[in-house]
Amino acid sequence: MAGIDHKVHVALGDRAYDILIGPKLIDEAGAILRETFPGRRYGIVTDETVAAAQLPRLVAGLDAAGLSYDVITLPAGESTKSYAMLEKVVEGLLAAKLERGDLVIALGGGVIGDLAGFAASVTRRGMDFVQIPTSLLAQVDSSVGGKTGINSPHGKNLVGAFHQPRLVLADLSALDTLAPRQFAAGYAEVVKYGLIDDPEFFEWLEANRAEIFAGGPARGEAIARCCAHKARVVIEDEKETGVRALLNLGHTFGHALEKDTGYSDRLLHGEGVAIGMVLAHGFSNRLGLAPGQDVGRVAAHLKLAGLPTRLSDIPGELGSTDVLMAAIAQDKKVSRGALTFILTRGIGQAFIERQVDPDAVRAFLDQARAS
Numbered sequence: 001m002a003g004i005d006h007k008v009h010v011a012l013g014d015r016a017y018d019i020l021i022g023p024k025l026i027d028e029a030g031a032i033l034r035e036t037f038p039g040r041r042y043g044i045v046t047d048e049t050v051a052a053a054q055l056p057r058l059v060a061g062l063d064a065a066g067l068s069y070d071v072i073t074l075p076a077g078e079s080t081k082s083y084a085m086l087e088k089v090v091e092g093l094l095a096a097k098l099e100r101g102d103l104v105i106a107l108g109g110g111v112i113g114d115l116a117g118f119a120a121s122v123t124r125r126g127m128d129f130v131q132i133p134t135s136l137l138a139q140v141d142s143s144v145g146g147k148t149g150i151n152s153p154h155g156k157n158l159v160g161a162f163h164q165p166r167l168v169l170a171d172l173s174a175l176d177t178l179a180p181r182q183f184a185a186g187y188a189e190v191v192k193y194g195l196i197d198d199p200e201f202f203e204w205l206e207a208n209r210a211e212i213f214a215g216g217p218a219r220g221e222a223i224a225r226c227c228a229h230k231a232r233v234v235i236e237d238e239k240e241t242g243v244r245a246l247l248n249l250g251h252t253f254g255h256a257l258e259k260d261t262g263y264s265d266r267l268l269h270g271e272g273v274a275i276g277m278v279l280a281h282g283f284s285n286r287l288g289l290a291p292g293q294d295v296g297r298v299a300a301h302l303k304l305a306g307l308p309t310r311l312s313d314i315p316g317e318l319g320s321t322d323v324l325m326a327a328i329a330q331d332k333k334v335s336r337g338a339l340t341f342i343l344t345r346g347i348g349q350a351f352i353e354r355q356v357d358p359d360a361v362r363a364f365l366d367q368a369r370a371s
């Protein structure tokens, strides 16, 4: 056994679980699952790209452990987080005669994790599921915390459920087959943790970015630090009644941009978050809250990581400011009609602002489109 490099416990009472991070956990999943969940059958949900790159390792381990499983393979990409694909997964699990006590395995990035987790939450009124995240984004963010769901034509992640996984197995070697653009997109969520409330982590990222991208020991450390950060927040506020909203830094703008670009390859989620975080810092600066120097430092770091940082970096035409404002108005943080944004006083000093003037956002977006 290659073993476990890092272990993070998500202490949520009867919904508690471990995040295991190690070099070969996909190969070892069969043995781990047999020991942790004796007597279960498995429904593996994955996408075509991950099926080609990583599924053979998982099924070899399940076969060696004598476990029984069915595989549901979906098209890759954000458009898979849809009603149609939800139906396909649920019907596939039922057709495989998986019982309520059996387990769904999400093998893939955040799209598969969100969709398979949501399918698990509704199939037979709730099945357990295990996350085996294969993208950087999924290893540092989406596999942890139990937000599951799909997109609606009205907006991003508008249909879903909180449903915690029973176990997360993050295999570092899975990232060897991930496309560089996808790795960079995941890195935006890594940077997010520093920007929220950990300026020392942001500085560490400035010093270690190259090693993280090259796959040195800093990569595993970064993933473990992100998981530990997210676990702390989720333990404090599982259902986002308060502090968890900080994890949405950059997402109010980013989700509107993802909707506007049709949940397509024009803008990956992490890329929308990168632009959204720069916009959130720029907007905070315009409101007199954050120093301009910090806005520049954030944008420079994301740019060095190969990420887009401006609206004009998005290929093709964007909708009008009014269209973007209509998308922002559908954000799940809206309360009694008022916009909530995650604003900041500078790097590592984000806060939740629950009464944001839409006219100020509109004026800022008009300015940002021109730059």
Ligand SMILES: NC(=O)c1ccc[n+]([C@@H]2O[C@H](COP(=O)([O-])OP(=O)(O)OC[C@H]3O[C@@H](n4cnc5c(N)ncnc54)[C@H](O)[C@@H]3O)[C@@H](O)[C@H]2O)c1
Pocket: 047, 048, 049, 050, 053, 054, 076, 077, 078, 081, 108, 109, 110, 111, 112, 114, 134, 135, 136, 137, 138, 141, 142, 143, 144, 145, 146, 147, 148, 157, 174, 175, 176, 177, 178, 179, 182, 185, 186, 189, 269, 270
């Ligand atoms: N639930 C949450 O808390 C949460 C947090 C952040 C993001 N998200 C969601 O996650 C999604 C984005 O996740 P993502 O960036 O992982 O996208 P993704 O799932 O589309 O994966 C990115 C691409 O990389 C491919 N891929 C994944 N792992 C691979 C591997 N090891 N080798 C080769 N190819 C691989 C996939 O096939 C896909 O084409 C968005 O829908 C976003 O809303 C959810």
Ligand SMILES: O=C(O)C(=O)C[C@@H](O)[C@H](O)[C@H](O)COP(=O)(O)O
Pocket: 141, 145, 147, 156, 157, 189, 240, 244, 245, 247, 248, 251, 332
């Ligand atoms: O876990 C959370 O909470 C987050 O906000 C993490 C985000 O990175 C993620 O994109 C999440 O899906 C966004 O949540 P949403 O509630 O705005 O859909």
Ligand SMILES: [Zn+2]
Pocket: 141, 189, 251, 269, 273
């Ligand atoms: Zn996100």
